[in-house]
Amino acid sequence: MRNAWILTVAVIFIASCSKFEDGPAISFRSKENRLTGKWKLMKWTEKGEDVTLLRTDSNEIFYEFFKEKTLTYMLGLNQPIEGTWEMEDNYVIMDLQLVSEVGNYIDKDTLMLKRLTNKEMVVFYDNDLETELFFEAQ
Numbered sequence: 001m002r003n004a005w006i007l008t009v010a011v012i013f014i015a016s017c018s019k020f021e022d023g024p025a026i027s028f029r030s031k032e033n034r035l036t037g038k039w040k041l042m043k044w045t046e047k048g049e050d051v052t053l054l055r056t057d058s059n060e061i062f063y064e065f066f067k068e069k070t071l072t073y074m075l076g077l078n079q080p081i082e083g084t085w086e087m088e089d090n091y092v093i094m095d096l097q098l099v100s101e102v103g104n105y106i107d108k109d110t111l112m113l114k115r116l117t118n119k120e121m122v123v124f125y126d127n128d129l130e131t132e133l134f135f136e137a138q
Helices: 002-015 031-035 052-056
Strands: 037-046 061-065 070-075 081-088 091-099 104-116 120-125 131-137
Touching: 031 081, 031 104, 037 052, 070 091
Parallel strands: none
Antiparallel strands: 037 061, 037 131, 061 070, 070 081, 081 091, 091 104, 104 120, 120 131
């Protein structure tokens, strides 16, 4: 009986340890290791409505996060935007920069991780549009 009680408490504890709103409940890889790699945007929603084609103009969007805390953002065939990233709790903070002949692009984005597994990532922009981005690992 005592073993059943300890097992029940352990299961409840593990289930409540999820770092992200939508899981996973447990992972043996750190969130930084799971984030590292190339991610393809599959779906873009605003207030629950799919606006992928409207926002991407049918371009493929990729984010590639490297262990050295650098990243590359690719939008279709445009020149890649490079930057750095860091994690604070469930947030990925990205400093992006593009210096080109046409002009400079500098931006700082903060993504809230809702789900981060080895194969999928869901992020949320805390804005009026309630933007959610759904990615698949490449």
